[in-house]
Amino acid sequence: MTKAEVISEIASKTGVEKVDVQEAIEAFFKVVKNNMIAGENVYIRGFGSFVVKKRAEKTARNISKNTAIIIPEHYVPSFKPAKVFSEKVKNIKK
Numbered sequence: 001m002t003k004a005e006v007i008s009e010i011a012s013k014t015g016v017e018k019v020d021v022q023e024a025i026e027a028f029f030k031v032v033k034n035n036m037i038a039g040e041n042v043y044i045r046g047f048g049s050f051v052v053k054k055r056a057e058k059t060a061r062n063i064s065k066n067t068a069i070i071i072p073e074h075y076v077p078s079f080k081p082a083k084v085f086s087e088k089v090k091n092i093k094k
Contacts (some may be wrong), residue, residue: 001011002065003025006025007021007022007025028094032054035050036050036052036077039052039075040052041061044082045082046082046085047081047082047085048079048080048081048082048085049079049080049082050077050079051077051078051079051080052075052076052077052078053075053076053077053078054073054074054075055073055074055075055076057070057071057072057073058070058071059071
């Protein structure tokens, strides 16, 4: 499902115009991105958490040149679904 399909479905279910739904969704994404860039986590009860994870420094290998490369510690965005949400997805029957 694409973002456009999500917007269309929300608009049809709520009766709100697509333009307004799109603005709300874009604002939501912007808030989540800005908070994660600032190092803060975003928790949405019953859905999940958008968290910033710290990756430790590690040594990697460049196989083609046969050299070692040190990858410094860095942060990556991550999503952790809520337990309720995970259980519902696990119980899907296809």
